Amino acid sequence: AKLEKITLIPLNASEVTKDGVIIAPVGVKTRLTAMGIFSDHTTINFDPSKVIWKSEDEQIATVSNQGEITPKKRGKVNITVTKDGISETSKLEVTYAKIEKIIIEDDGGIETPAGREVKIPVSGIFTDGRKANMLLAQITVYPIYMGLVRYDYDVPIFTPSPFTTGKAIITARLAGMGDSLIATSTVTITPEVLERIVITPKKASVPLNGTIQLTAAGVFSDLADVPRYITNVAWDTTRYDIIALDNKGNVTPLKEGSADVIATKDSIQATATITVKPNK
Template sequence: MIKKLLKLKLILLVLTSLLLVSCKNDNDTNEDHSNISTITITPKEVPTQGISGYVLRPAQRLELIATAENRDNTTQDITKYVTWHITFPEAAKMNGSTVVGIDIGEADISARYNGIESNDSIHIKVAYGKIKNLRITPAVTSISKMLPVQLNLTSVFRDHTTANISTRRWSSSNEDVASVSITGLVTPKKVGETTITARKGAKKATAKIIVTDAKLEKITIFPLKLMVPIGKKTHLTAIGTLSDHTTLKLNSSVTWKSEDEKIATVSNQGEITPKKIGRINITATKDGISGTSQLEVISAKIAKIMIEPTGKIETPLGREIQLTTSGILTDGRKVQNLATHIRLLPTNAATMRYEIGKPAVLVPLALGKATVITSLEGDKTASSTITVTPEVLERITIIPEGNTTSIPVNKTLQLTANGIFSNSNKPKNITNVAWDTTRYDIISLNNKGKIIPLKEGSADVIATKDSIQATVTITITIESEE
């Protein structure tokens, strides 16, 4: 019998251990963001340092990391959860958690999550810096006389970074073979050779170009098949194959066409703007040769969800809060009142009330914090932390002695202030009330709410506490009331 009991205890011990391990693993895989106190953003790799902060070149990229500091002094990476904000998108833009230099200028970048703003922003300066040398890109050596080619001027800076920079100083050594515009567009004219030169300041770059009689034989659009949600812009790329087996990008040289512009439009650079659900072909054509990409436009999907209200939420004891879930679609639109279940994590500070067809309601019970969470489609989650604060005064009523507001000039009247608080509808006497009147020539009023009539007339008496006010009109008569 004893052996059986020992064996049973051993089995129970093993099962308990396995359960604890399982719970621990579950906790490890579900990150808890309810304990965040501050957010710090830092670059993954420190770029060039300048007087104004981090310095990027146009087109240079810098990956950022958002780290949450918890109240228990632990930290966690929340980069994939935060929303990034940039003050001057003309200078730089955010691509996910990566900032990309656009043009000369400066911008501040901050991150926000669950109503918490990052402690400090990162100041980005986009500048050219000191140029070491220049080169012309792409590095083409031959082009067809049938196809213009767009060249760019790329600068190599002294810190070894590179970026495409602008210049209007382009020239061709043989205009009969090919000309070049102030934007770097080379237009071939006949078979032959020419040297294209681009200058920036005292520096220059050259590229020897051979114009051939190769002809365009094929156009291929990448991707060949594409599925995008309504409103989500995307780009197609047209690649031309020539008779000499060379290939080149043709986006600005072809004529783009949408099979149905009610479903999606396409710009002259190959940018797709989906408008409604459907399937169409997008074609790129030049010199009678076309390429096709199959486009399917699907309904806009929810990219992110959040619990409303957002931001730092505080509510006093007794004041309930309605909670709903909203979402941001892939086309940037916001949708309200998503059908999700908002759940309260274990706490003594509040409870939840649910009614069919109505928003979830958080009911404060005690001082402390309450964290609610929700999820959608399994991979989209949101959480919000509500702080329950002490009860607050919501309304004041003034009670005159004897429930009368009319007194003779030779009598006094004591006023009492009762307060209605957020956690109870039952009035209770309040102290430290500020008493005031609109007519000190008619009545005298002390700081306890006692009225001494001075002459016949009417005066308003105001009681104020915590910015809450109540008013009562007092009438002073000449004759004594029996």
Template sequence: AKLEKIAIFPINAFGVMNDRVMAPVGKKTHLMAIGTLSDHTTLKLNSSVTWKSEDEQIAIVSNQGEITPKKMGKINITATKDGISETLKFEVIHAKIAKIMIEPDNKIETPLGREIELTVSGILTDGRKVGNLATHIRLLPTNAATMRYEIGKPPVLVPVTPGEATVTATVDGHIATSSITITPEVLERIIITPEKPSVPLYGTIQLTAKGVFSNSNEPKDITNVAWDTTSRFGIVALDNKGKVTLLKDGDTNIIATKNSIQSTVTITSEDKLASISFPKKGYYIEKGKSGKPLEVIGTTQSGKQILLPNSSLKFHSNDSKVASVINGRITNPRQGSVTITAIYELWSDKGRKLLRAQMRFTCIEHVYSVTCRIPKPSR
């Protein structure tokens, strides 16, 4: 039997109108070629016919009769075998929705109090993604959540109690489903009080931390808060309860952390030091004797004077062979004179500033005592 006629049938066409097969851009369409033989039998010919697209910029066709639409337009698809041909009218139309999904995710987890705005996105047949598709998102019966709808706005899922919920959406026959797990309330932020703490030098302040949870804007007491400081220069002493003592004049951050949530406040000096000075400009000591601890006075911006602990100062001698300062005392004195410099480091957000004071130190060989007697006047 010989081939007498070929017929072409679309297998999964998007639609047919006026004998023209239609498919959106990117949506592959399969064609089947059926041959009629001289003995009136039929035979599937897909792999044995030659397929041809009239314009491959609009659509291409494989050796198996699979059409890949590339851009909008109208063409003819031809199947040929043994000199027998048949033509199919084919039209590529604009891309259509291939699937939809509920955003933000198909599996959503949210704590009590944290509402979720739900939208529907789609993937087109050409691979592009489109968002905010107009549709109605429906909540299946549950006690865990409710839905809030407002005209012109995406629907909002409102958690009610810990549990499970399911929402569905339908667009052009495509269905999307999303499962939602509602968990107990979670800590969202920490509030440290006072918000702008200031402390006098060597003064102490107690910081407190309260938590704001997902289901309430009212701060609540929280426990197991970890306290830390960004200071690398020993500006403050901080205990595990949030008690802060200002050891050096300067600014530093205090951090409260719980469940990976952090909050920070900046501790500032209430009355910053403006200068430092020695009470005496000169100091004498007898050779071979130890000196008293040096005293350095700090003067604040308001004029208040503070005796600074020697541990907060650095001392420098311009001639360590004559004398040096160790632990705030002049040591190893030998006869001669040196200049002792006291240095105080002041830290702020602008960096480090050094306050200096100088005193002349003299080591003498001996200290002599002289007694003077005044004669009594004669009568």
């Protein structure tokens, strides 16, 4: 039997129009198979390496000897196959690259103390391999009692509950894409941590024959900006020649001048300034 016609069949095209035009974003490969129709009405799928493939413009798209098309840039191009003098052409339209998946940039999991907010950066990977950072995404957290999500210039920020520790699942959905592009990650909420120390008073003047008691309060991640009493504070000063300082924060002047007092706990420090003046 004699070969009379070849039919091209797209195997994994993302879209084919009613007119048979293959639509492919930049970077999304499409494979064609060539089916021969013979004079006795039999058909056969040719070994792709036994036919001749050609792209009329390889700047727009290339085609391998296996019939695999690689879209390069936006445009329209014809892909032709030839066997025994018989040819057939498929029309290909290459569109802009699209985001094919999203990821939460968390290096395998987010960890944050109770109450301390953390950004949830969502990135997208395009079909051509490019990466888009800080995408606008809708974030949900389960269990929902683990915390809240707010948005700051379209960047989602997760604030863990100040009263809960454990693991929660974060799900990101690309805005406007429904459930077609989803990424998930785990956030681990650890116990509260000391964020900063507040020394009272911050600045003080004391006469040479006087004393002053300094106190230190801690601001923790679970109750931001609400100082509370803390223990086991280490007290130090930059000028032991000007003031004497005990382990309770009690200051005794030694001579006129200024000295900084440093309170330290859990590697967090705060400083107050004491000025010793002449006796009244």
